[in-house]
Amino acid sequence: MKFGFIGAGNMVSAIVKGMTANGYDGKNIFITSKTVTSAAKLAEACGANSCQTAGEVIAASDVVVLGVKPHILAEILPGLQADFAAKKPLVVSIAAGKTLAYLAENLPKDMPIVRVMPNINAKIGASTTGICHNDAVTAEQLEAVKAVFATIGSVAEIPENHFGIFSVIGGASVAFAYMYMDALARAALKAGMPKKQALEIAAETVKGSAEMVLKSGEAPWSLVDQVCSPGGTTIEGVTTLQAKGFEAAVVAAFDAVLEKDKKIGRGEV
Template sequence: MKLGFIGCGNMAQAMITGILKQNVVSPDKLIVSNPHEEKTAKLKEQFGILTTTDNKKTAKEAEIVVLAVKPQVYPEVIKEIRDEVSTEQIIVTIAAGVSMAATERQFGKEMKIVRVMPNTPALVGEGMSGLCCNEYVTEEEFDKVHHIFQSFGKAEKITENLMDAVVGVSGSGPAYVYMFIEAMADAGVAQGLPRKQAYTFAAQTLLGSAKMVLETGQHPGELKDAVCSPAGTTIEAVNTLEKKGFRSAVIEAVNAAAKKNHELGKPKKKEK
């Protein structure tokens, strides 16, 4: 299998690092194109992968082509490569708000398309990705792409109608978590902790708590209850969070991100 990336931003670099570390493909079977050669030079030097400034070369040579460019650049890139790809190749999209139908229309033919929403913790091998595919992708091919995204975190197969929810929960989710860590650390500093230690206490607490949910299989509410001793400090803090609308704020944030992703996928009205 030869894997190609068109685009070499942070997400692409995170994915490439995970793929190569897990030996999903060998370096000589991975090709990356970017108009700015200096952006691929580091990856080429580090991993010995194939690089080029020609998107058409990547599109022509790769069995699976990952479009790792910004959503607004998709029309331009697809127009450039659509005559170079065949209907036997798999196109992987990672752009928010771009449906599989919209991607297929731009190619102008019945393409095998897998739509994925990864997130930035892929940079440290702890990404979360949601994947869906169109009717032209076989189960074996879908499994192959799924395996690629599992190399830098966890990946779940979904149907496309759930993609807005995935964007709201995990695609945009890291930003909410960073804000929570920052707020916890600020409070720690207010209580006397040195800033650096405050960030460590807050971040490790979130990391450990998330691991408890994933590894124990217990309901988050059950784990929360286990920390809340009668008349103790934790239940006092939980009570304050409830009074301040903590859950409601998080739910509204996720819903807002999901709504925005849905709106991004709608055709823009032409100005009169």
């Protein structure tokens, strides 16, 4: 099977590197980008092929990944209709907000389309990737896409009506987690610990806490209660986070990301 990528930025680089590090032959991968320089660089790093145009990528591929920013799709898809109609590849979009219906409207009739939301932890094989598809996708095609994204982490099918929600907690919220760890490390720096050491400790603590939530089966608040000794230190921090609006800030951030995802979906931005 031959794989094409239109766009060669952060996400596509992580995907192509994941694929070629996990048994996919770069010779079967075709990449293009706006300036072509980034595609050429990525192709060279992975033993893949760089192409001058998206049309060339489509002509060479059984699966074409749309890896450009969402608003660029409206710019490029009209000019690629004939290429898609001639080859009829499986189309995979990783664009935030862009629905299967939008993609179907902007591609030739009856194309098999898969919508995917990975996250940037893909760079270390730790993405939490969500996936949904239209009725034209065969079981074999779906397995092929799942196998590609399994090279960059875990893959779960998510119904499209929950895809926006998934995009917030699976795709965007990694940035919130990075911010939380940095804030902890910065506070430790303020108290006198070297930042690098503090960041490592904060990250290890978050990693352990994530495993605890996943493996213990206990509700997070039950775990919080187990950390808070009566009259102890932790409860001071927990009540301060509550007083400063920690949960409200997280919920507001979630709502803001979801709203932007919907605006992109409606074509308003």
